[in-house]
Amino acid sequence: MTWVQLTDVTVALGQRDVVRGISAHVGEGELVVVVGPNGAGKTTLLRTIAGLIAPRVGSVRVLGHDPVRVPRRVIAQGLAYLPQHYELAFPFAVEEVVLLGRYARQRGLGIASDDDIAAARAAMAACDVAELATRRFDELSGGEARRVIVAQALCQGARCLLLDEPTTGLDPSHARAIFALLRAQCEAGTAAIVVTHDLDLALRHGGSMWLLADGRLTARGSPAHVLATAETRAAFGVPIHVGSLPSGVPFAVPA
Amino acid sequence: MAMTGFISGSAGRLTAKRLVAVLALCTAVSALIAVLAPLFGVVVDRTGWHLDLLGPSALDPGSPDHAILWIRVPRALAALLVGAALAGAGCALQALLRNPLAEPFTLGISSGASLAAVVAIRLGVDGVFGVTGVGGAALIGAAVTLLVVWRLARIGKHLPPATLVLAGVTMSMFCSSVSVLIQYTSDFTDVIQIVQWMMGSMETVRLVTVGYAAPAIGVALLVLVAYARELNALAAGPDVAASLGVAVGRTQTVIFATASLLVGAAIAVVGPIGFVGLIVPHALRAVLGPDHRLLLPTSMLGGAVVLALCDTIARTIVPLHHLPTGAVTAVLGVPFFVVILVGQKQRALLWGRG
Numbered sequence: 001m002t003w004v005q006l007t008d009v010t011v012a013l014g015q016r017d018v019v020r021g022i023s024a025h026v027g028e029g030e031l032v033v034v035v036g037p038n039g040a041g042k043t044t045l046l047r048t049i050a051g052l053i054a055p056r057v058g059s060v061r062v063l064g065h066d067p068v069r070v071p072r073r074v075i076a077q078g079l080a081y082l083p084q085h086y087e088l089a090f091p092f093a094v095e096e097v098v099l100l101g102r103y104a105r106q107r108g109l110g111i112a113s114d115d116d117i118a119a120a121r122a123a124m125a126a127c128d129v130a131e132l133a134t135r136r137f138d139e140l141s142g143g144e145a146r147r148v149i150v151a152q153a154l155c156q157g158a159r160c161l162l163l164d165e166p167t168t169g170l171d172p173s174h175a176r177a178i179f180a181l182l183r184a185q186c187e188a189g190t191a192a193i194v195v196t197h198d199l200d201l202a203l204r205h206g207g208s209m210w211l212l213a214d215g216r217l218t219a220r221g222s223p224a225h226v227l228a229t230a231e232t233r234a235a236f237g238v239p240i241h242v243g244s245l246p247s248g249v250p251f252a253v254p255a
Numbered sequence: 256m257a258m259t260g261f262i263s264g265s266a267g268r269l270t271a272k273r274l275v276a277v278l279a280l281c282t283a284v285s286a287l288i289a290v291l292a293p294l295f296g297v298v299v300d301r302t303g304w305h306l307d308l309l310g311p312s313a314l315d316p317g318s319p320d321h322a323i324l325w326i327r328v329p330r331a332l333a334a335l336l337v338g339a340a341l342a343g344a345g346c347a348l349q350a351l352l353r354n355p356l357a358e359p360f361t362l363g364i365s366s367g368a369s370l371a372a373v374v375a376i377r378l379g380v381d382g383v384f385g386v387t388g389v390g391g392a393a394l395i396g397a398a399v400t401l402l403v404v405w406r407l408a409r410i411g412k413h414l415p416p417a418t419l420v421l422a423g424v425t426m427s428m429f430c431s432s433v434s435v436l437i438q439y440t441s442d443f444t445d446v447i448q449i450v451q452w453m454m455g456s457m458e459t460v461r462l463v464t465v466g467y468a469a470p471a472i473g474v475a476l477l478v479l480v481a482y483a484r485e486l487n488a489l490a491a492g493p494d495v496a497a498s499l500g501v502a503v504g505r506t507q508t509v510i511f512a513t514a515s516l517l518v519g520a521a522i523a524v525v526g527p528i529g530f531v532g533l534i535v536p537h538a539l540r541a542v543l544g545p546d547h548r549l550l551l552p553t554s555m556l557g558g559a560v561v562l563a564l565c566d567t568i569a570r571t572i573v574p575l576h577h578l579p580t581g582a583v584t585a586v587l588g589v590p591f592f593v594v595i596l597v598g599q600k601q602r603a604l605l606w607g608r609g
Contacts, residue, residue, distance in 0.1 A: 050494075052497055071502065073500040076499055077500070081498040088491050090490045091545055111274070111548075
């Protein structure tokens with residue numbers, strides 16, 4: 001089943017076309033990693049799929065809905081978008097931040113039900129932030145905060161996750177844990193589109209890779225395949241050497 | 256220790272028990288102040304001045320105390336109503352602007368309302384319609400300003416905080432300038448009236464004005480409370496709020512319009528009274544935490560109490576004189592402001608954010 005469908009999508013920011021003519025689809029259980037140089041339009045593409053921007057040309061369908069037209073509350077139950085920059089204006093506790101993920105499913109005052117609390121606890125445990133539950137969000141380190149935000153997206157119970165550089169600022173162990181977590185979610189049926197600069201982890205965990213350069217989808221396929229193409233070398237200005245360690249773990253190094 | 260944790264919410268999320276307990280406590284305190292405030296007075300005799308509490312005799316229509324009580328009751332009711340309106344609007348606007356130091360008057364509504372009042376006084380509206388006429392003009396001024404600021408600040412369906420503040424400040428400057436020009440070309444009696452109105456006072460409030468304002472303010476406050484969860488979600492920014500399922504543009508517009516009308520109504524009843532809308536939600540947030548499901552209603556109750564207290568002080572602190580309530584809130588508000596500023600600086604030093 002196709003969960004995200006992009007048909008000839010062109011997105012303009014101001015006068016400039018930032019995303020050009022992208023057609024692609026993401027099915028159930030797919031982990032797509034999106035790579036490309038800075039300014040290639042990756043964030044704009046993600047925001048368009050999330051329904052925050054309307055495409056100038058073309059159509060976007062998420063779980064069959066047009067995310068720009070359908071009420072946000074309906075989309076939120078199926079799709080969660082994690083932006084690159086996350087600033088909380090007020091000193092909420094971690095548990096409260098994660099529980100916000102239940103907004104679309106709650107009614108009235110939204111006092112947390114047992115289901116809500118269970119979902120939040122499960123999400124926090126999956127992201128290894130359970131012991132931070134009563135800490136203030138603004139007192140966390142950058143990496144801890146990022147994991148809490150991922151927990152919020154998981155708590156939303158969305159089957160489609162859009163993550164913009166989720167491992168930026170995380171130490172190697174936690175970065176690996178996030179990707180392992182995403183992989184596990186995808187194996188359970190969730191579809192995820194992840195923008196990342198972490199080529200090693202993209203290579204290791206990504207099911208398929210999209211290369212975005214100058215607004216266009218110039219290469220797609222398995223990560224190992226895409227990273228070795230001429231388009232990737234042209235996009236980054238440097239060849240990416242793909243290999244694997246004796247243990248079988250793959251790596252990707254700009255050479 | 257466990258009790259303070261329960262109230263302050265250091266235990267994490269909001270539970271129904273805590274919501275009910277804290278609200279019940281705040282309502283009880285507010286009700287107590289509401290009943291006691293009109294009873295407080297000051298009496299001056301040969302031994303100096305001392306407090307004079309009206310007793311049960313005031314309920315007897317024959318006694319002179321009754322007349323005194325009846326003069327004070329509209330003031331006290333107005334103080335409760337306006338205090339709740341200003342603090343509620345202030346809390347909502349702090350959430351909308353994602354800034355804990357936002358004041359309801361930041362958005363230019365106050366200047367627009369004041370300009371309308373100045374024009375009304377200059378045109379002699381008060382001669383025809385009395386003080387209610389000036390109030391009505393102020394409300395119209397607030398509504399017009401609100402529309403202009405909204406059109407100026409809108410980007411697509413959203414009301415971004417940055418443009419909202421810019422538009423508000425621009426309106427403020429414009430309205431103040433025109434107001435000053437009008438005052439410059441007015442005669443002395445008009446100027447005195449304008450200055451008196453600008454100081455914000457409960458003295459000329461009539462029960463009938465309170466009667467008109469109460470249901471409108473009540474409904475507006477309920478609308479704000481209904482959006483408490485959305486205000487929580489907005490704290491993480493419009494993108495995350497949209498991802499969570501909030502209709503961001505609509506929420507921003509409703510909050511902005513409702514808060515502005517609350518401010519306009521408050522100004523229409525008693526003139527511009529500052530600081531309450533900033534200090535009460537800000538202080539309560541430090542004590543109760545930022546969850547708006549608790550913070551909004553308690554801010555409203557807190558604002559009612561604070562303004563009722565300020566009004567009582569205004570009536571009694573200088574014997575035989577009634578200070579303008581706006582002056583009292585300003586004098587009490589400035590030290591609070593300094594404390595907040597010092598706290599911000601310390602926090603910036605501690606966490607290394609400039």
